[in-house]
Amino acid sequence: MYLQKLFGQRLKDxxxxxxxxxxxxxxxxxxLRQNATGIYSYLPLLQRVLLKISEIVREExxxxxxxxxxxxxxxxxxxxEKTGRYQTIAQELLRFKDRWDKEMVLAMTHExxxxxxxxxxxxxxxxxxxxxxxxxxxxxxxxRCRGGIIRVREFTMKDGYSFHRDEKCLDNYYxxxxxAYERIFHRVGLKKVLVVQADPGMMGxxxxxxxxxxxxxxxxxxxxxxxCDYKANKEVATAQIDGHPExxxxxxxxxxxxxxxxxxxxxxxxxxxxxxxKAVFYADxxxxxxxxxxxxxRGVNETRLRKLIGSGFLRFAEEDEIKRFGAxxxxxxxxxxxxxxxxxVDRTVLSSNNLVAGANEQGYHYINFxxxxxxxxxxxSDVRIEDFAEVEENDRCPMCGEKLKVxxxxxxxxxxxxxxxxxxxxxxxxxxxxGKTFYPVMxxxxxxxxxxAGSVVEESHDDNGIIWPISISPFEVEIIALNQKxxxxxxxATKIYxxxxxxxxxxxxxxxxxSAGVKFADADLIGIPIQIIVSEKxxxxxxxxxxxxxxxxxxxxxxxxxxxxxxxxxxxEYLKYKVEE
RNA sequence: CGGGGAGUAGCGCAGUUGGAAGCGCACUUGAUUUGGGAUCAAGGGGUCAGGAGUUCAAGUCUCCUCUCCCCGACCA
Numbered sequence: 319m320y321l322q323k324l325f326g327q328r329l330k331d332x333x334x335x336x337x338x339x340x341x342x343x344x345x346x347x348x349x350l351r352q353n354a355t356g357i358y359s360y361l362p363l364l365q366r367v368l369l370k371i372s373e374i375v376r377e378e379x380x381x382x383x384x385x386x387x388x389x390x391x392x393x394x395x396x397x398x399e400k401t402g403r404y405q406t407i408a409q410e411l412l413r414f415k416d417r418w419d420k421e422m423v424l425a426m427t428h429e430x431x432x433x434x435x436x437x438x439x440x441x442x443x444x445x446x447x448x449x450x451x452x453x454x455x456x457x458x459x460x461x462r463c464r465g466g467i468i469r470v471r472e473f474t475m476k477d478g479y480s481f482h483r484d485e486k487c488l489d490n491y492y493x494x495x496x497x498a499y500e501r502i503f504h505r506v507g508l509k510k511v512l513v514v515q516a517d518p519g520m521m522g523x524x525x526x527x528x529x530x531x532x533x534x535x536x537x538x539x540x541x542x543x544x545x546c547d548y549k550a551n552k553e554v555a556t557a558q559i560d561g562h563p564e565x566x567x568x569x570x571x572x573x574x575x576x577x578x579x580x581x582x583x584x585x586x587x588x589x590x591x592x593x594x595x596k597a598v599f600y601a602d603x604x605x606x607x608x609x610x611x612x613x614x615x616r617g618v619n620e621t622r623l624r625k626l627i628g629s630g631f632l633r634f635a636e637e638d639e640i641k642r643f644g645a646x647x648x649x650x651x652x653x654x655x656x657x658x659x660x661x662x663v664d665r666t667v668l669s670s671n672n673l674v675a676g677a678n679e680q681g682y683h684y685i686n687f688x689x690x691x692x693x694x695x696x697x698x699s700d701v702r703i704e705d706f707a708e709v710e711e712n713d714r715c716p717m718c719g720e721k722l723k724v725x726x727x728x729x730x731x732x733x734x735x736x737x738x739x740x741x742x743x744x745x746x747x748x749x750x751x752x753g754k755t756f757y758p759v760m761x762x763x764x765x766x767x768x769x770x771a772g773s774v775v776e777e778s779h780d781d782n783g784i785i786w787p788i789s790i791s792p793f794e795v796e797i798i799a800l801n802q803k804x805x806x807x808x809x810x811a812t813k814i815y816x817x818x819x820x821x822x823x824x825x826x827x828x829x830x831x832x833s834a835g836v837k838f839a840d841a842d843l844i845g846i847p848i849q850i851i852v853s854e855k856x857x858x859x860x861x862x863x864x865x866x867x868x869x870x871x872x873x874x875x876x877x878x879x880x881x882x883x884x885x886x887x888x889x890x891e892y893l894k895y896k897v898e899e
Numbered sequence: 900c901g902g903g904g905a906g907u908a909g910c911g912c913a914g915u916u917g918g919a920a921g922c923g924c925a926c927u928u929g930a931u932u933u934g935g936g937a938u939c940a941a942g943g944g945g946u947c948a949g950g951a952g953u954u955c956a957a958g959u960c961u962c963c964u965c966u967c968c969c970c971g972a973c974c975a
Contacts, residue, residue, distance in 0.1 A: 327909075327910085327925075328925095329909090329910055329911085329924090329925085330910075330911080330924060330925080330936075331910060331911040331912090331923095331924075332911085333910080333911085334905085334910090334911070334912090334967095334968080335905095335967065335968050335969095336968095337968080337969075352967090354966085354967085355966085355967070355968090408973085409973090410973090410974070410975090426975080427975075456975095458974080458975075460973085460974070461900085461972080461973050461974070462970095462971090462972085462973075462974085464968095464969085469974090475975095516975090517975095518975095519974080519975065528975090537974095729975075732975065734975095764975070766975090800933065800934065801932095801933045801934095802933090803932090803933075804933090831933095832933090832936090833932075833933050833934095833935085833936075833937055834933055834934045834935060834936095835933090835934080835935040835936045835937080836935085836936050836937090837933095837934095837935085837936095838934075838935045838936085839935065839936050840936085842935095851934080853933090853934065854933085855934080856934095863934090
């Protein structure tokens with residue numbers, strides 16, 4: 319490719335709507351353009367990167383017996399009604415009508431479509447286990463996009479789906495995919511990848527892991543233990559949270575006029591927030607009301623709470639729902655409530671003593687509230703003691719008790735064990751040896767291709783621009799021909815360009831009549847790992863200069879040696895991203 | 900959906916009290932330059948987001964609408 323003709327301009331200024339470095343660099347270097355919120359065009363440079371990533375993913379999926387297929391993006395709503403997700407997924411699922419007024423959706427994932435296929439294609443246990451995958455568009459109508467290519471609405475995803483005789487077989491295959499993912503992320507050049515326990519969310523199922531790039535720009539919060547293997551998305555993380563035990567004092571009602579928030583009450587009574595109890599009222603999709611008690615300095619992990627309650631949906635309760643049980647908003651606790659409300663108490667409330675809690679009376683709180691003694695409930699049948707406090711740094715690891723750390727991550731891949739949720743919904747029945755039917759269990763496995771490209775840039779760049787790992791670089795080598803006015807320079811550059819193309823390399827030739835500085839700057843910005851410089855001076859000495867983008871090392875190479883030297887260098891670069899067998 | 904900000908040339912921006920739409924970069928042509936974002940000269944490029952209104956006169960004032968960004972809610 320000749321740079322003169324490359325479709326896509328480079329820009330000198332950062333785009334004003336870009337915040338994170340990968341977004342800025344991809345736009346400035348001519349890889350990415352925006353069409354609408356979260357909707358982008360990929361210019362030739364980025365498309366080449368995405369194709370190379372896709373090819374690596376394809377190789378690794380094929381290596382674990384995946385079979386590539388392609389399923390539709392536009393689907394009839396009936397497909398989604400079968401699994402109930404037409405209703406349970408709110409607005410992320412884009413709905414529209416076709417010309418016959420038929421209701422359709424743009425698929426945001428393909429469990430429905432693959433189950434529909436499985437119903438017609440899977441008949442016998444002899445066909446199992448099997449895995450099909452695709453590299454295809456998804457549309458998710460995100461409430462808020464961010465980070466350029468990191469969080470978008472329309473994106474290319476590799477999604478794979480496996481079918482198994484039983485959970486054990488699924489679990490074995492799950493581990494295989496896990497290892498395939500590690501290989502993929504190594505091959506595309508990502509270094510700081512953490513695998514964390516995750517919430518299956520709307521996908522359903524029990525077990526799931528997320529592959530995270532560890533970066534301050536990440537939008538997920540990861541809790542991990544430096545001493546053992548514990549790593550979890552904050553949404554599902556648990557911890558041993560230190561209490562503040564002391565000798566019990568006498569329960570006492572005190573006046574707290576107009577002090578409704580934890581911060582106000584704590585300040586007014588001159589106690590730290592961890593000496594208070596927070597009461598939060600939630601309601602589920604069936605309008606059951608829940609009182610949730612937690613220590614005042616802690617947040618409720620709603621993902622965990624949802625799971626404990628067993629409802630995919632949770633909202634804050636309305637004021638009249640709260641009052642129905644005799645609670646006074648702003649001054650609420652369990653004491654003095656009518657029966658019928660379900661109560662969840664976080665263990666932090668039990669491990670501390672002499673707390674400030676609401677008195678269910680306008681303008682009053684208790685001091686020296688101790689749950690075991692003072693909960694005030696006649697019967698505890700509707701009370702559950704659980705762990706659902708949001709984990710914070712320095713809480714203790716649930717596995718080993720050491721202090722936990724917190725970091726941020728970009729989710730670049732995920733794997734789920736789905737059980738038989740979808741095969742049952744689609745009535746996918748398979749015959750076993752005895753001729754009896756069973757529902758296969760499923761796994762599903764995703765990797766965001768574009769997000770992966772963005773993540774690599776996020777991790778691999780410097781002040782001058784992108785530094786691509788050669789395994790996914792749009793070109794392997796860029797030839798920079800300085801001073802176009804000298805005919806020898808361009809002809810020499812073109813000659814070596816043709817030779818290296820013949821040798822099978824992806825080459826970009828900067829054939830523009832620009833000054834040296836412009837060319838060097840653009841080359842660094844675009845980020846191709848190996849640069850070959852051709853100039854008048856070098857031609858006179860019968861030399862080329864090779865510069866490595868990753869470390870700025872420069873060497874002079876004899877003209878006759880250039881082909882073998884480039885071959886060696888390219889091979890050496892690839893070695894960095896090779897997976898040990 | 901709530902809060903905040905923005906929309907003027909391809910990109911980044913200025914535009915005062917309402918009085919002839921500008922600057923830098925990029926682009927085209929010519930000349931001089933050519934190892935780290937050159938210089939000079941001459942050019943091309945505008946639905947000032949859109950609509951309605953006020954006014955002799957609107958990029959500028961009023962109202963409405965749209966779009967984009969950030970924080971939050973939400974989310975695989």
